[in-house]
Amino acid sequence: MTNPRSDVRALEAALPLASRRELLVGLASGTLVMAGADLLSPASAGAATRTGPVTLDEFMELSEILTDDEFSLDDEPGALYLASLVRDPAYNDPLRQLVQDTVRADRVPRTFNAVVRRGALRSEAAARTAQQVLVLWYSGLVDGRTADYLEALAWQSLPFAEPPSTKIGFSKWDEAP
Amino acid sequence: MSIVATADVVIVGSGVAGALVADRLVRRGVSVVVLEAGPPVDRDRAVEIFRQAPAKVPESPYPSTAHAPRPTVLDIGVPGTGYFVQEGPEPFGSTYERVVGGTTWHWLGSTPRLLPSDFEMRTRFGVGRDWPLTYADLEPYYVQAEKEMGVAGDGRQDQGSPRSAGFPMPAVPISFLDKVVRGAARTIGLDVLSTPQARNTETYNDRHHCVGNSNCIPICPIGAKYDAVIHLDRAVEKGAKLISDAVVREVLLREDGTARGVRFRRPDGTDDEVLGRAVVMAAHAIETPKILLMSNGGDGIANSSGQVGQNLMDHPIALSYALSAPDQPVYPQRGPLSTAGIESPRQSPDRGLRSAFRVEIGNDGWRFPIGDPTFEFTQGPFPALREGGAALAARWEDHVSHELRFASLTEQLPDRANTITPAFDLLDDIGIPRPRITFSIDAYTQGGLDDAQALHERLFGALRARERTHVPFAFGAGHIMGTTIMGTDPRDSVADGFGRSHDVPNMWIVGSSLFPTCGTANPTLTLAALALRTEVALRAALPSLPAAV
Ligand SMILES: Cc1cc2nc3c(=O)[nH]c(=O)nc-3n(C[C@H](O)[C@H](O)[C@H](O)COP(=O)(O)OP(=O)(O)OC[C@H]3O[C@@H](n4cnc5c(N)ncnc54)[C@H](O)[C@@H]3O)c2cc1C
Numbered sequence: 087m088t089n090p091r092s093d094v095r096a097l098e099a100a101l102p103l104a105s106r107r108e109l110l111v112g113l114a115s116g117t118l119v120m121a122g123a124d125l126l127s128p129a130s131a132g133a134a135t136r137t138g139p140v141t142l143d144e145f146m147e148l149s150e151i152l153t154d155d156e157f158s159l160d161d162e163p164g165a166l167y168l169a170s171l172v173r174d175p176a177y178n179d180p181l182r183q184l185v186q187d188t189v190r191a192d193r194v195p196r197t198f199n200a201v202v203r204r205g206a207l208r209s210e211a212a213a214r215t216a217q218q219v220l221v222l223w224y225s226g227l228v229d230g231r232t233a234d235y236l237e238a239l240a241w242q243s244l245p246f247a248e249p250p251s252t253k254i255g256f257s258k259w260d261e262a263p
Numbered sequence: 264m265s266i267v268a269t270a271d272v273v274i275v276g277s278g279v280a281g282a283l284v285a286d287r288l289v290r291r292g293v294s295v296v297v298l299e300a301g302p303p304v305d306r307d308r309a310v311e312i313f314r315q316a317p318a319k320v321p322e323s324p325y326p327s328t329a330h331a332p333r334p335t336v337l338d339i340g341v342p343g344t345g346y347f348v349q350e351g352p353e354p355f356g357s358t359y360e361r362v363v364g365g366t367t368w369h370w371l372g373s374t375p376r377l378l379p380s381d382f383e384m385r386t387r388f389g390v391g392r393d394w395p396l397t398y399a400d401l402e403p404y405y406v407q408a409e410k411e412m413g414v415a416g417d418g419r420q421d422q423g424s425p426r427s428a429g430f431p432m433p434a435v436p437i438s439f440l441d442k443v444v445r446g447a448a449r450t451i452g453l454d455v456l457s458t459p460q461a462r463n464t465e466t467y468n469d470r471h472h473c474v475g476n477s478n479c480i481p482i483c484p485i486g487a488k489y490d491a492v493i494h495l496d497r498a499v500e501k502g503a504k505l506i507s508d509a510v511v512r513e514v515l516l517r518e519d520g521t522a523r524g525v526r527f528r529r530p531d532g533t534d535d536e537v538l539g540r541a542v543v544m545a546a547h548a549i550e551t552p553k554i555l556l557m558s559n560g561g562d563g564i565a566n567s568s569g570q571v572g573q574n575l576m577d578h579p580i581a582l583s584y585a586l587s588a589p590d591q592p593v594y595p596q597r598g599p600l601s602t603a604g605i606e607s608p609r610q611s612p613d614r615g616l617r618s619a620f621r622v623e624i625g626n627d628g629w630r631f632p633i634g635d636p637t638f639e640f641t642q643g644p645f646p647a648l649r650e651g652g653a654a655l656a657a658r659w660e661d662h663v664s665h666e667l668r669f670a671s672l673t674e675q676l677p678d679r680a681n682t683i684t685p686a687f688d689l690l691d692d693i694g695i696p697r698p699r700i701t702f703s704i705d706a707y708t709q710g711g712l713d714d715a716q717a718l719h720e721r722l723f724g725a726l727r728a729r730e731r732t733h734v735p736f737a738f739g740a741g742h743i744m745g746t747t748i749m750g751t752d753p754r755d756s757v758a759d760g761f762g763r764s765h766d767v768p769n770m771w772i773v774g775s776s777l778f779p780t781c782g783t784a785n786p787t788l789t790l791a792a793l794a795l796r797t798e799v800a801l802r803a804a805l806p807s808l809p810a811a812v
Contacts (some may be wrong), residue, residue: 154652198652248476259598260436
């Protein structure tokens with residue numbers, strides 16, 4: 087039997103970006119093996135609908151908007167965050183609504199404040215979901231595991247420091263940055 | 264059960280104490296076997312494991328094995344969990360590693376010396392005990408230990424411990440944060456001194472200089488910080504035999520009371536033996552006394568004083584943290600986790616009444632009290648702010664750039680009621696008793712903890728710091744001391760001033776378990792100096808010891 091993970095690597099290389107994101111969601115939610123065959127079929131690859139479940143592309147776009155597009159966000163942890171939000175009944179529907187009101191809207195708001203002005207965070211559930219999206223990206227932690235440490239925004243948003251275990255250079259600490 | 268090796272000297276434990284002795288002995292032609300309970304560590308892999316670990320605690324990069332379990336800071340705070348059997352009344356808060364190379368894998372690397380007065384607490388202050396040696400006796404070995412480990416320091420500063428030689432390397436530059444604290448401290452009559460530390464500031468012994476990975480605890484990714492693997496590898500290269508995953512469970516005695524060797528258990532539960540002319544116990548201050556007390560069918564050895572496992576000490580830590588003034592960011596999270604401290608409270612004239620202390624200034628923001636920023640973000644007020652985008656990033660940056668923390672190490676006096684004994688009724692996965700600990704902090708140490716927090720508060724005042732928090736309980740320092748105390752009187756101590764057991768003449772103990780009192784200096788340089796002194800004594804005694812059969 088072949089190792090499903092190495093199949094995934096081969097698939098990843100062959101697929102266009104949108105489909106690769108679908109694959110990552112599959113990986114994160116543990117549906118990989120079943121999803122594998124479908125992912126090869128062009129009909130289902132990247133087939134997001136405007137009312138259907140939130141795709142990884144949409145989640146990444148929402149994440150970029152909520153962070154004012156200040157950081158380059160990586161698909162791989164994004165897939166884990168999306169899978170976690172979708173699994174949680176407190177976030178699943180509000181997330182879909184949030185995407186509906188932002189990424190799927192006719193005129194997509196481009197910043198966090200524009201999302202607020204649009205009224206998309208007026209409901210408690212939507213506001214809490216947006217917060218949770220930000221907590222995931224800042225902490226890099228999801229469901230008690232590390233999705234991404236070095237790229238977690240809690241570190242990436244500090245221009246004066248590097249995440250521990252990566253160097254800043256000898257003696258750079260002795261002056262103000 | 265079989266005898267798997269025979270050597271002149273059998274060393275139990277491959278941490279800095281055992282590794283230094285092994286290295287010195289093999290270089291002088293003495294045959295050595297080192298038995299180590301845990302497995303080897305691959306540095307690159309350990310760095311990866313650290314990055315993946317959700318809680319970036321000191322133990323996070325290292326394997327937890329069923330056969331060599333160890334305490335972790337995560338289980339210390341949760342009664343009834345973990346490796347220690349904590350009997351209270353207070354939890355014992357310090358941990359150690361059980362892997363090849365031991366706990367210096369995750370130590371910080373601070374290497375102050377003890378003060379001359381620390382050796383004479385009874386004579387000078389009427390409390391604790393005197394050491395069976397003086398500062399002057401140990402000073403030449405401090406010089407050697409600093410050279411072996413590679414200590415960087417500023418010889419022009421008076422740390423209160425007279426020096427006969429300079430530091431092997433120039434000091435680690437103090438941080439910008441230290442300089443801000445120094446400016447404030449001077450307004451209240453205190454000075455900030457650079458901390459001597461076993462961290463390369465230039466290429467030293469073929470090891471790279473520090474490049475500011477800001478991760479000394481739990482793992483230096485490039486080995487710029489000293490760890491015991493350096494001496495262990497050297498010893499093995501020169502012919503020492505290292506047996507890892509070998510959990511020593513007893514020291515074997517002959518009928519005449521001399522040590523014959525040790526018995527150890529493998530992960531699969533089978534037992535084997537290694538024989539030697541001398542045995543060196545280097546398993547640190549919890550496991551060394553535990554092994555001695557488990558020996559002789561559980562009746563214990565080397566214990567005519569009754570003090571094996573007693574006088575357990577730590578440097579209980581007073582921890583305070585705050586945010587610096589709004590117009591004075593301090594930019595922590597850069598460089599070695601501590602580069603300076605306030606040392607004058609170590610020489611307090613009140614040492615007869617209350618504990619002295621040294622203030623460690625942290626460069627690590629709130630990692631010690633709260634956790635890595637990735638975790639702190641989930642705990643703090645940020646998620647509740649209903650803020651996002653660039654505004655949230657700016658607010659977070661502003662917050663972290665102002666984080667300050669002080670950790671003061673206080674002194675604990677030897678108290679026979681603070682004990683570690685084998686829990687014969689609570690065994691680990693391979694059937695070896697877990698450590699049972701009784702521990703309390705007395706009024707003497709509490710006085711020092713209170714004084715330290717009062718000083719932190721004055722410093723915060725001078726810094727115009729905001730959101731000041733003084734943690735209302737003491738943290739463990741990771742400094743485990745006492746438990747096989749040395750002294751001149753065999754009725755009142757376990758070993759003599761060279762670490763030689765009063766009762767078992769061919770057994771030596773190395774490590775901070777020997778400390779009769781613990782002063783306020785981080786212990787490792789002192790235990791390294793003592794170990795080098797022990798090696799000389801042991802080698803001199805070797806010709807007169809019985810053959811290994
Ligand atoms: C978070 C932290 C930070 C620290 N920072 C500093 C600092 O800045 N400065 C300082 O001076 N000190 C510091 N320390 C303390 C320092 O790590 C110890 O003093 C030092 O490692 C003790 O050396 P050792 O060789 O005696 O013991 P260890 O390094 O613990 O080595 C003992 C070895 O014995 C082995 N062993 C245990 N049981 C058995 C058995 N049954 N059979 C065989 N082998 C066994 C262990 O696996 C281990 O490898 C720190 C400690 C911690 C926890």
